[in-house]
Amino acid sequence: MRDAEQVLFAGGGHDRAAQLRGDEARLAALAADPAARALPLWRGKALVSEAREEGGFLRLAWLPLDHPFVAEHGGDRVFLGLADGAARFAVDVSGWEAPDLDAAAMGRFADGSLNRPPGLEGRAFAELRAHMGMLDPEEAGVAATAKGVLGWHATHGFCARCGAASRAAEGGWRRACPECGGQHFPRTDPVVIMLVTRGQSVLIGRQAGWPEGMHSLLAGFVEPGESLEAAVRRETFEEAGIAVGRVTYLASQPWPFPSSLMIGCHGEALDAEIRLDPVELEAARWATREEILAGLSGRDPALRPARRGAIARFLLERWVADALA
Numbered sequence: 001m002r003d004a005e006q007v008l009f010a011g012g013g014h015d016r017a018a019q020l021r022g023d024e025a026r027l028a029a030l031a032a033d034p035a036a037r038a039l040p041l042w043r044g045k046a047l048v049s050e051a052r053e054e055g056g057f058l059r060l061a062w063l064p065l066d067h068p069f070v071a072e073h074g075g076d077r078v079f080l081g082l083a084d085g086a087a088r089f090a091v092d093v094s095g096w097e098a099p100d101l102d103a104a105a106m107g108r109f110a111d112g113s114l115n116r117p118p119g120l121e122g123r124a125f126a127e128l129r130a131h132m133g134m135l136d137p138e139e140a141g142v143a144a145t146a147k148g149v150l151g152w153h154a155t156h157g158f159c160a161r162c163g164a165a166s167r168a169a170e171g172g173w174r175r176a177c178p179e180c181g182g183q184h185f186p187r188t189d190p191v192v193i194m195l196v197t198r199g200q201s202v203l204i205g206r207q208a209g210w211p212e213g214m215h216s217l218l219a220g221f222v223e224p225g226e227s228l229e230a231a232v233r234r235e236t237f238e239e240a241g242i243a244v245g246r247v248t249y250l251a252s253q254p255w256p257f258p259s260s261l262m263i264g265c266h267g268e269a270l271d272a273e274i275r276l277d278p279v280e281l282e283a284a285r286w287a288t289r290e291e292i293l294a295g296l297s298g299r300d301p302a303l304r305p306a307r308r309g310a311i312a313r314f315l316l317e318r319w320v321a322d323a324l325a
């Protein structure tokens, strides 16, 4: 698909400088450089600048590594790469206790609440999924990388082989076990998300608990020993009882909630009769281009496509515009 890399979070344009990760002396020198910057992440939320021009994007808020807030609350640190010769790091500041914590908001489908740390006027921690439509496309990929790797550290402190506490290595891109020598790497879990079509209609569904009217494309985790094509066919049949023939790859999206890679595929349905799996889906239906267009433009409250920034919406927009090639 021609514009596949315009998917949000897929902007892999930043220089990861992966060749430097194993060079501890060089990383230490880069971290000591006053030009080095850190992106603080608090419980998965990235620090953004609240000041934005009309219609402009939210920008990530980078801080010097010796900023008091980072110095006081900084935990795990990951080397993200270089920008203009200076190092960029992601720093986990989850130890900070937010005074204005809205616990209910943090548990919602998408947490739109902002948490404002002291001494950082005009900046706030924002959940990436809730603010997808406002993120600077270039920076969104960096934010996704930071969230994905820091989230992995937060949940993988112990060796999966022997249970001993492991240590971060290689600028945060590996964890090493001092007991058994086990090496562990940040994981990415493949998920197929499929635009299944039959003639001029597309298969959409919704899960219980989603916001009212929201529909999306069907999706599911790829299992061990399974190709993408096989996963598309299995998931579509399991969830909606639809057999799928030809499958082609369209585009992918890093989805660090917590560690998925969404792999967008086109599947050609072989039949039309939907047999729903009520455990997986609350509803599934065929929708025409006109119906999807009405949903995309907000004219149909009963059919609200996935939010701006999600690959499901990206694929539906291209499908109605006949721009999948």
Ligand SMILES: [Zn+2]
Pocket: 159, 160, 161, 162, 163, 164, 177, 178, 179, 180, 181, 182
């Ligand atoms: Zn071990």
